[in-house]
Amino acid sequence: MRSVRARAAAGATVVVAVALIGAGIAVLLVLRANLTDQAGLQAEVAAREVAGQLALDVPYGRLDLPDEEEHPVQVTDEDGRLVAASKDLEAVSGTGTDRVTPNASPAPGSSGSGSDDDGSGDRHGGDDNRDDDANTPARGEVSTDDPDFTNGTATVDGDTADYRFAAVSATTSTGVTLTVHAGAPLATEQKAVGSVRAAMLIGLPVMLLVVAAVTWLVTRRALRPVEGIRAEMAAITASEDLSRRVPEPGSRDEIARLARTTNETLTALEASVGRQRRFVADASHELRSPIASLRTQLEVGAAHPELLDLRGAVADTVRLQALAADLLLLARLDAGERPGNTLVDLGALVHEEVSQRTGDRIPVAMSVPELGHLEVTGSRGQLARVIGNLLDNAERHAESSVAVSVFRDHGSVVVAVTDDGAGVPEPERERVFERFVRLDDARSRDEGGAGLGLPIARDVAHRHGGTLTATRAAEGGARFALRLPGTESSASGD
Numbered sequence: 001m002r003s004v005r006a007r008a009a010a011g012a013t014v015v016v017a018v019a020l021i022g023a024g025i026a027v028l029l030v031l032r033a034n035l036t037d038q039a040g041l042q043a044e045v046a047a048r049e050v051a052g053q054l055a056l057d058v059p060y061g062r063l064d065l066p067d068e069e070e071h072p073v074q075v076t077d078e079d080g081r082l083v084a085a086s087k088d089l090e091a092v093s094g095t096g097t098d099r100v101t102p103n104a105s106p107a108p109g110s111s112g113s114g115s116d117d118d119g120s121g122d123r124h125g126g127d128d129n130r131d132d133d134a135n136t137p138a139r140g141e142v143s144t145d146d147p148d149f150t151n152g153t154a155t156v157d158g159d160t161a162d163y164r165f166a167a168v169s170a171t172t173s174t175g176v177t178l179t180v181h182a183g184a185p186l187a188t189e190q191k192a193v194g195s196v197r198a199a200m201l202i203g204l205p206v207m208l209l210v211v212a213a214v215t216w217l218v219t220r221r222a223l224r225p226v227e228g229i230r231a232e233m234a235a236i237t238a239s240e241d242l243s244r245r246v247p248e249p250g251s252r253d254e255i256a257r258l259a260r261t262t263n264e265t266l267t268a269l270e271a272s273v274g275r276q277r278r279f280v281a282d283a284s285h286e287l288r289s290p291i292a293s294l295r296t297q298l299e300v301g302a303a304h305p306e307l308l309d310l311r312g313a314v315a316d317t318v319r320l321q322a323l324a325a326d327l328l329l330l331a332r333l334d335a336g337e338r339p340g341n342t343l344v345d346l347g348a349l350v351h352e353e354v355s356q357r358t359g360d361r362i363p364v365a366m367s368v369p370e371l372g373h374l375e376v377t378g379s380r381g382q383l384a385r386v387i388g389n390l391l392d393n394a395e396r397h398a399e400s401s402v403a404v405s406v407f408r409d410h411g412s413v414v415v416a417v418t419d420d421g422a423g424v425p426e427p428e429r430e431r432v433f434e435r436f437v438r439l440d441d442a443r444s445r446d447e448g449g450a451g452l453g454l455p456i457a458r459d460v461a462h463r464h465g466g467t468l469t470a471t472r473a474a475e476g477g478a479r480f481a482l483r484l485p486g487t488e489s490s491a492s493g494d
Helices: 004-055 187-239 254-303 310-334 346-355 380-397 440-445 453-463 488-492
Strands: 073-076 082-085 089-093 148-156 159-171 177-185 342-345 364-367 375-378 402-409 412-419 467-472 478-485
Touching: 004 073, 004 159, 004 177, 004 187, 073 089, 159 187, 187 254, 254 310, 310 453, 342 346, 342 380, 346 364, 346 380, 346 402, 346 412, 375 380, 375 478, 380 402, 380 412, 380 453, 380 478, 453 467, 453 478
Parallel strands: 364 402
Antiparallel strands: 073 082, 073 177, 089 148, 148 159, 159 177, 342 375, 402 412, 412 478, 467 478
C-alpha cells in the first residue's frame, strides 16, 4: 500500500480489531464465569436443602427433591452406591455415578439391619417422648466446606441438557456419610454467551468498516494540505520560480509547521540563488576589466612592440591572479570546506604577516605580548589570509597610521586592526562584509579592490567558530576585531 491514507486506515482497523477481539473474548469469559458461578450457587442451594433433610434422617423415599428439570439430584453413600435420585432422571454424567436407579439401602437413620424396608419403620412411632431433651438422639450435620463443582449433562423426560453440579456431604445421626449431587441448568449461560457472541460476530465487521471509513476520511482531510504543499512544490520545481510559496494552513499542527518550514527553506534557497547569481555577475564584471585591459595591452604590443606597457600588463595579471584566488577560496568555503586542526599562534602569525609587508604605504604598528599563549585551532593559511585582508583594508583607508594588536579576552584570542581613516558608517558596518560591496571612497582610493577581502575574512572566521566585527576606533577610524576561541594552553596563560 503506497498511500498513507490506506496504511493509516489499515493500521487503525487492525489495532481496533485486535482490541475488540481481545475485549470480546474477555467479556465472554467473564460473562460465562459469572453465569456459571450463578448456576453453581443454585446447585449448591438445592444440594444443601437435600443434605439438610438427610441430616435429619429423612428416609430416602420421603426426600423432598426439587424439580428434576431445574435441579436433578443424586444421593450416593460412602461406597459410591446410588441410594436416591430424581424420579424422572434418565441419564446423567459428570457426577459421582452415572446410575439413575437407586440401590436397595437402609434408611439414613437405621443401623443397617434393613428392618425398615418400607422406608418408614417404627422408629418414629415407638417412643412418644422422642422430643424430650433427655431422650433426643444425636442429630446429623451438613458439611460446611465448599462444595465440589463439576459440569455434566442430564437427561430428564427425554431432554438432554448441560448442568452445573454441586456435591455436598451430609452425615446422618448414625454416622453414615452421604453425598448429594444437585445440578442447575446451564441453558441461561449458554444462551447469554451465544447471544453476546452472535452480536459480536455481527457487530465487529460493521464496527471495523466504520473505523476504516472514518480513518480514511479523517486522514484524507488531514493530508489535504500536504497534497497542496506537494502540488505547489512540483509547480515551483517545474517553473524554477523560487518566489512562489506553498500554502500554509491556518491550523497549528505538524502540517502547518511543515508548510512554514518549507516556506522558510524556499526563502533561504531564493536568497542563496540570488546571492549566487549576483556573485557570478559581479565576478564576471570584476574579471572583465583586468582581462580587457590585459588584452588591449597585448594587442597594442603585438602591433607596436615599442608601445607595450610591461608593468601595466604585469599589474593586470597580478590583479587577475589575486581575483581568481579570491574566487577560488570563496568557492571552497561555500562548498563547506572545514578548517584543519593545527595549533596556530596568532601572535607569531601576526608578526610574520607584518614583517613581510615591507612595501606598505603606511607602516603597521604592532602590539603583541611576548607570552606564547595565543594559540587557536584552525588553518594557518586561511588565518594568515584573514590578517592580510584586514591589513590591506586598513592600508586603503588609513590617513597616517595602521595598528594591529593581539590579546586574550575571556578565553578567546582577539586580533584587532585599526586605522585613522574616515571609518565605516554604522549603517554600512554589516554591508561591508557582503561580497563585491565597496563603499564609494574605497573605489576612488583603490581601483584594484574587488570587494572580496572582508567577506572572505568573515567567512573564514565563521568556519573557525569565531566572529569578525566592524566598530569605530578610538582614533576615529575603523576597528576590525577577529575573535577566535582559544585553546586550553592559551586560556592557562590568562
